[in-house]
Amino acid sequence: MKYKESKNFFPHSDNPQRGDFVERVVDPRQAYYKVKPVNADDEIPADAAEFAGK
């Protein structure tokens, strides 16, 4: 699956080929949202946390 196909991908308005991929992470001490800049056409790596939100 490519980033652009994910509901967790948010393209930049000035450059839709780039965007932010948001992940929800729950570690042993805290829960947080993490964002990483990615290319829209890149594949989502297998170890990316699946977002469990709404």
Place this chain on the structure above:
Amino acid sequence: MGRRDQWKQVQSGIYDPSLKARTVEERETVPDIACGLCKNFAENAYASDGRGLCRVLKIGSDISASPVVYVLEGEVGYPAYFTTNAASCTHFERMDFIDTDGSEVADPNYRRVQRQMENKFK
């Protein structure tokens, strides 16, 4: 040899970052007879990357040469790493007890806290 040249020699023996070419495998290998297992090895407490000085041999010695060069007089110890192969060194004396507990503090005589040393004793 002048003062500066003498100390340059010491500096290149001790602090030359000659670690550049080492592979992961080389870094992970602690020989069965290694300086880090010897009573006469004093670990450097500033650079805890596993370097140290020999308490018996002095600068100018070379335990990897054939034949081994032993210098016993001098004002600076012979530099070695915990992974230095000491198989040819007649001054090697195995320690009775090696402290790998890094939750205490520097102890050049007893402590060896490198991950590779922990693994060696697992």
Place this chain on the structure above:
Amino acid sequence: MKCTECSFEAPVEKFRYLYNARIDASISLRQCPQCQAWLATDELAGEATQKVGPGEAPWGKSAGIEGLAEDAAS
């Protein structure tokens, strides 16, 4: 000196010196090279007196006047 835990016997300096209990007392902590127990050592007599675990203070209160301070509060 003889280890109180494993009975290893050797001259006192063969036991790894750790640190003093108080600088003005003759009790120190040494470590047995065989069983690695921490031993309270009487440096004057050259004898291990007991194994020391966390929280144990064979030398008593820290500085001698904690008691005095407590009195002052009561």
Place this chain on the structure above:
Amino acid sequence: MAAQPAKDTSTQELEQKQEWWWIAEKKRSKRLDYLRKAVWKKGALGGNYAPGIKVDLEIPQLFTNMWNFWRYDPPMLRRAKSMAHVLENMPIFITDHAQLVGYMGTLPHTLAWRVDGATMVNEELYNEPGVMPEPEQASLKRVADLNAYWAGNTAVDKLARVLDPEDAVKFLSGAIGWGAPTSAYGYSGKDYEFMFAQRHGFEDILDLIDQSIEKAEDLTMGNPGPEILPVYDRIQNWDAMKIMLNAAIAYARRYARLARILAEHYETDPKRKEELLRLAQTCENVPAKAPSTFQESLQYDHFVQILARLEAHEGAWPARPDYYHWPMYEKDVIKEKNITREEALDLVGEFMIRAYEVGGFGPRWAREGLQGITGTWVWTLGGVNKDGSDACNDLTLAFLQAARLVRVANPTFGFRWHPKVRDEVMREVFECIRHGLGYPSIRNDPLLIQNAMHWHGHPLEEARTWVHQACMSPCPTTKHGVQPMRMASATANCAKMVEYALHNGYDHVVQMQMGPKTGDARKFKTFDELFAAWTTQMKWLINTLVRTVNLGRYKDPEFYGRPFLSAISERAVESGLDVVSPVGDRGNCWVTGFTWVENADSLAAVKKLVFDEKRYTMDDLLNALENNWNGYEQMRRDFVNDAPKWGNDDDFVDGIMVRCLQEVAKHSREIKCPSGNSWPLLPENVSGNIHYSSIVGALPNGRRLGDALYDGGISPGPGLDKKGPSAVLKSCGKIDHVGDGRAFLLNQRLSPSQLAGEKGYQLWKAYIRTWADLGLDHVQFNMVSDETLRAAQKDPEKYQEVIVRVAGYSAHFVDISRKTQDNIIQRTVQGI
């Protein structure tokens, strides 16, 4: 999981048991409770990182990729472009309930790794147990590759090549000092006057830089001549600063975008949604613009700190939050009532938590010397305004109150006491101490201002802005007073002075001729001969460290350089020089004197027992020391018990202490920093007394190799101050705290049961009055009983939250090594 308090235990019962950490849990808001427990502790437990803490490999990789790409650029520009790439591409995160954001790693449990600082640190990291991210093998390979790229090319490698080889070898022996002479690992002051008092947001600074470039271009496009030649380099530096400022604004706006995405797409709770939108607005506004709300003010400050720590491994956190955030607090909380005081307390508490979670990978000596913490985040509170009026305000109180709610070990506070401080403030200060935080330390403001003017020529108004540059040393926050690069490497292991005087300069631990050959001590016939040898060793030791640090400072723009720090410093923005250049710096250096008091106690013991009373000969003494007192126990006890010890108001030993300090002070004026100013001594230890315990040999004060050294500064040896607290203060009062050195750390333990209630406060207040009257500049307190500390050793899980004052900083008791714990318990509990 840590133990929980019994639900039905009343606050009163907990107070009686002095279990203040449970009281904090009961009193703090749900948000603060969550955020406090969410922190991954980055301080080492003794010398080891806590389980679960991993080194961040993403940032060093991003940085190295770009550093290699821009290899033809000059240093400052190259660093700026590489850092901008990091800021644009590093993952960022927002913790649930957080209202402030910014962390120097990519995930909450990661340690930042300064990959271009020192090859030896990189190698240490490779060998370090437990810190490699999974899968370990892949991480080891990645680290090995990064290390191969940087080997020989880090800041320390570059400096080592130009140092005198003798100085380099001796410095790196680990025996005489620590720190690294580069801004890669410096203590960096911040020009708060420029950012906060003058209200410059980054867009304002960009305008100032553009104006400077325009003026410079008038020169470079005008008549040729020698005067315009340096200007070309300065324009490149300004470009680098601009890159950093723009990247920093973009980095903050990445948080704004994330907060907005969360609010608009994910968050269902309307209250949290509102918070996230406010957070988004905050990160839109700062640091681009000067802050206009209290939250923005704190966020601006935190962004600055994080950005500076992404640029370099900063070991300290000079700050004065109650002073610089007061205008926005006053506006929001007091004048306009935009937020309640409780809401403000939540922000203040979180502001402390955000600093507490910061951590970078430090070499083992640093972890052992700063056990339980990752750097000395000593924030300054109180003091005076530039006109000399009392600067304490309601935000001072809020910080002191929030500290008791969040109970972090780092940051801690240093409180600038002066005679005009109101009783209400002093009570809050005391409550923090009574709650066992070990902070604030108390600093004598009028005296330290005088001291700053005496040693470094700071004008009065500038001196009055001082903050703790690290644990102890006052440094202003102004254009010329701020110090961008105070290197910890002018940190002397002073016990070696007397050790070398007794061993003809030879070090039996590191097996090296270190100091000058001052003669065979067995042949010394008088005390003056020994003292002369001591003076020579003292000068040699200080000179070796200071030469190294001075050269490091002078070469730093070439070998490391700080484009971001330059961009937030008025003098660099104005001049176009890298701020780490000594040009324009007034010069505010000091030699940190670790393990200092052993000198006075050792010299006094030799004078009394060998030269005055002739009970032992120098031969006897040297034989005993060479055998580490083994077989000489009775003699060792004589040297401890029959010789006077510092801290008992005994003129014999106190006179030697003052004589030693005056010798150093004389030398301090002879040696100069790159700005031409003096290098006064500042005795203090952090936990260096424990790190050095197996590196300093046996001494005539009765210690053996292995024993903890004294806890530092001018604190008496643990358990050796037998004449009560007044005698300690009187001994310390014999030192001229202006002319004899830069500052003098004094640890005292007080009895929590004695100081309970109103009576306790009045006793303490009277003690502080005496302390001030005697002209001391510092004192800090541990107020946790032996009973609690011993119980914590036995059952650490139950006492996870017990905090102690180590020296110059606080730590959780369970995070320090057993030797350090016992050393704290050994300290005398003074009844006052």
